[in-house]
Amino acid sequence: MHSRLKPVVGLVLAVGIGGAAYAQSPFDKPEKAIKYRQSAMFILAQHFGRIGNVVKGKSPYDKDAVAKDAAIAAQMSRLPWEAFGPGTDKMESDAKPEIWTNAAKFKSAAQDMEKQLAQLAELAKGGDLNAIKAQFGATGKACKACHDDFKHR
Ligand code: ASC
Numbered sequence: 525m526h527s528r529l530k531p532v533v534g535l536v537l538a539v540g541i542g543g544a545a546y547a548q549s550p551f552d553k554p555e556k557a558i559k560y561r562q563s564a565m566f567i568l569a570q571h572f573g574r575i576g577n578v579v580k581g582k583s584p585y586d587k588d589a590v591a592k593d594a595a596i597a598a599q600m601s602r603l604p605w606e607a608f609g610p611g612t613d614k615m616e617s618d619a620k621p622e623i624w625t626n627a628a629k630f631k632s633a634a635q636d637m638e639k640q641l642a643q644l645a646e647l648a649k650g651g652d653l654n655a656i657k658a659q660f661g662a663t664g665k666a667c668k669a670c671h672d673d674f675k676h677r
Contacts, residue, residue, distance in 0.1 A: 554611035561607035562617070568600035572663070575644075578653075579660045587651040594648035598641040605634055618676045626673075633670035640666040 551557040571593040577583040578590055613624045623630045640663040647659050 549609040549611075550606060551609070554609075554615055557607040557609055557612045558615060558617050561604035561612075564600045564603035564607075568597050571597040571600070572641075572667075575648075575656070575660055576664075579657050585653050587648075590656060591645070591648040591651075594641070594645040598638075598645040601638045601641045605631075620674050620676055623674050630670075630674055633666070633673065637663070637666040637670055 549557065551560065574583070574593045575590055575597070578585050608619070608623055608630075613619065613621065640659070644656070644659045644663050647655050
């Protein structure tokens with residue numbers, strides 16, 4: 525090989541191999557993937573819960589606060605899925621094996637929840653509390669539907 529080409533070939537190989545490892549999982553240990561998805565879900569539930577308190581009349585309605593909570597929840601809802609990768613089914617967690625044995629259904633349930641939260645975030649900007657209440661209910665159903673099939677407890 526021409527000596528000037530060697531570094532180029534080396535770089536292409538390094539990026540190719542590194543890229544393949546990354547595509548497999550962005551986490552260096554399954555423990556970290558599990559902690560990551562649980563953390564995203566925890567933050568999501570905190571902010572969704574704050575909206576729930578408004579919907580139930582336990583907290584006063586503050587348009588900007590609800591819009592912010594919904595935006596954070598929607599952002600969190602995009603994060604967990606890459607953290608259900610290889611090896612993360614072998615460890616103790618609330619994840620049911622159906623996540624991996626029925627991956628297409630899991631993906632569709634996850635996408636539905638993301639879609640519902642994106643809609644809640646969009647609606648929350650408008651400040652129509654009745655519309656927010658209705659969409660909060662639809663979103664909660666999407667959370668529950670996925671948990672019923674794919675989460676212990
Ligand atoms: C929440 C939360 C969930 C969902 C679900 C809706 O606030 O933490 O997992 O709502 O309970 O049924």
